[in-house]
Amino acid sequence: MEILVCFKQVPDDSVEIGMDASTGKPDLKGADPQGNAFDTYALEMAARYTEEHGGTVTACTVGTEDDKVCLKNALAVGAKKAYLVTGTDAETQDADQVASVLAAAIPKMEEANGAKFDLILCGRESTDNIGGQVGELLAQKFPYPFVTNIVAVDPKDDGATMKKELDEGYQVLELPLPAVATVSKPNYDPRYPTIKNKLAARRMQIPEIAAEPADAKVEYLAFSEPPKRQAGVKIQDDDDEVAVKQAMEILISDKVL
Amino acid sequence: MNVLAFIDVKDGKPIGTSLELLTAAKEIGETADAILVGEGLEEAAQAAAKCGAGKVSVVEAEGLLTEEALSSILAQAAEAYDLLLLSATTLGKTITPQVAGKLGAGSANDVIKVSVEDGKVKVLRPVYSGNLQQELAIKTDKAVVSVRGGSYDKPQEEGAAAPVEKLDLAAEEDALRSKIVDVIAEAGETVNLEDAKVVVCGGRGMGTKEDFESLCGALADVLGGVVGASRPVIDSEWISRTRQVGQSGKIISPDLYIGCGISGASQHVSGMRDSKYIIAINKDEEAPIFEIANLGIVGDVKKVIPILVEEIKKRKESEG
Structure with a gap:
């Protein structure tokens, strides 16, 4: 099976991002770029699938030369090919524009690969903007079936079965291929690259595909900081009984109890 | 409009x-x-x-x-x-x-x-x-x-x-091209964290699955609330992922949130910062969750929670 995994390059999600007062924008200093966590789960799912059932995994992202970091990483942990899709403006692009350039670039990637994609995967949401829209909007641009938040995919006749995560359990769906899906966190973690694979990935070419975005439907305006919560009372006493008694008095006067 | x-x-x-x-x-x-x-x-x-x-x-x-x-x-x-x-x-x-x-x-x-x-x-x-x-x-x-x-x-x-x-x-x-062929319910997962008035969340600081279950469970019970958890607890499989509070989990704003052994990483805080009243219990006095808590108790969850449960019980009984 030919699988495409769409990446977004995001700032390290373990770094707390604050406001850069001089620009009024997020302060991304100290947060190294990386592939979005849910996209790395999608890649691991795709890599495992092709290792078991055959096929190849292609990775792509939308952006500029700087966004190749996540593709280099992807090439070291399972992707065999990678493409950079250009044409949007990171400052102003909305989710639908990202989806529109992906949709325009996909046939070009298929042509270059010499094979059509059977499955197009996106992470369920990015860890920076947390928009959760690109996979859904991309799916609307193809006449393919679509499932969100999958944690497993297996072959079934000519199509596939997908296990979809719900709030209260899972659904199993059967669908024909080609298909589009978004990926949630499966019960395994993405693999780490070997040094050999890392070096090999660094040498691999990443072709660029230019595409024209659709008109923006959403305009991104100012960032702000959410209202700060005031810290209340902090009780510290060597005797836990005393500490709890003090706490109870506060809870009663605050009408919590 | x-x-x-x-x-x-x-x-x-x-x-x-x-x-x-x-x-x-x-x-x-x-x-x-x-x-x-x-x-x-x-x-x-x-x-x-x-x-x-x-x-x-x-x-x-x-x-x-x-x-x-x-x-x-x-x-x-x-x-x-x-x-x-x-x-x-x-x-x-x-x-x-x-x-x-x-x-x-x-x-x-x-x-x-x-x-x-x-x-x-x-x-x-x-x-x-x-x-x-x-x-x-x-x-x-x-x-x-x-x-x-x-x-x-x-x-x-x-x-x-x-x-x-x-x-x-x-x-x-x-x-209609995708078809649902099976539904797998997670045992005991009918709780709706988003609609709960009281949520008691446990973090890695609860130490063990047994302490997490018994202590957070007892505190939730005495307050008529439900138990949630931070990401590390979910990853350790102490409780179903449906109870995860925070980014990529549930976003909650209950009347009362109690964080037990939770440090307050932004991924968790983003899911509970709009709670109306926040209580934090943590032995690390520097834990960032204290910065947003209405009431913080610096202490060992294993010692503080049982005393707190007893005191709340007494209070509820005296109120009839």
Whole structure:
């Protein structure tokens, strides 16, 4: 099976991002770029699938030369090919524009690969903007079936079965291929690259595909900081009984109890 | 602005966060209608009708709907409106862009405020784990937006009920290619964290699965609340992932939140910072959760929680 995994390059999600007062924008200093966590789960799912059932995994992202970091990483942990899709403006692009350039670039990637994609995967949401829209909007641009938040995919006749995560359990769906899906966190973690694979990935070419975005439907305006919560009372006493008694008095006067 | 609110139903009743949409819809819309999709919806439709909707439409659809089928139905229903509002649940967040894509509408997920300026929808939404927020203007005539639970008050029930009418819509053919062949329920997972008034969350600082279960469980029980957890607890499989509070888990805003052995990483805080009252119990006095807690107790959860449970019990008994 030919699988495409769409990446977004995001700032390290373990770094707390604050406001850069001089620009009024997020302060991304100290947060190294990386592939979005849910996209790395999608890649691991795709890599495992092709290792078991055959096929190849292609990775792509939308952006500029700087966004190749996540593709280099992807090439070291399972992707065999990678493409950079250009044409949007990171400052102003909305989710639908990202989806529109992906949709325009996909046939070009298929042509270059010499094979059509059977499955197009996106992470369920990015860890920076947390928009959760690109996979859904991309799916609307193809006449393919679509499932969100999958944690497993297996072959079934000519199509596939997908296990979809719900709030209260899972659904199993059967669908024909080609298909589009978004990926949630499966019960395994993405693999780490070997040094050999890392070096090999660094040498691999990443072709660029230019595409024209659709008109923006959403305009991104100012960032702000959410209202700060005031810290209340902090009780510290060597005797836990005393500490709890003090706490109870506060809870009663605050009408919590 | 003509606004339609999708009322999601669980066990025959509207989920609380979807009724909140009617408050937002009435605030910004000349019309604020509601739509329900599924089967056995009479009671839920009546509940929505009493919560201030102008009109309640019920689309009868048998059996389990795929998200594609539901998106198709909602897109058809939303044709007659300027704005479709959904609750930013797991389902709502995935349906929102699907409907928007079908309508060619601009959309936004998980917003905490919706307003209208010059006939266009404007929203505010948290980004970067809730450390920042960003304002967005939707430029298209139509908009589809999912609203985070707790952002608007639940509407009061009114005396007069709005008319409820059947709406004859079905999913389009091309939305029926994926089929649900099995449903796997997670044992004991009927709890709705988003609608709970009291949530007791345990973190890695609870030490062991046994202590997490017994101590957080006892505290939740005495307060009539439910147990949630931070990501490390979910990863250690001490409790089902459906109880995860924070980014990529549930976003909650209960009346009372108690964090036990939770340090307060931004990924967790982004899911509970809008709680009305926050209590934190942690032995690390530097834990960042104390910076947002109304009441912090520096101490060992294993010692503090049992005493606290006893004191609350006594207090409840004395109150009768």
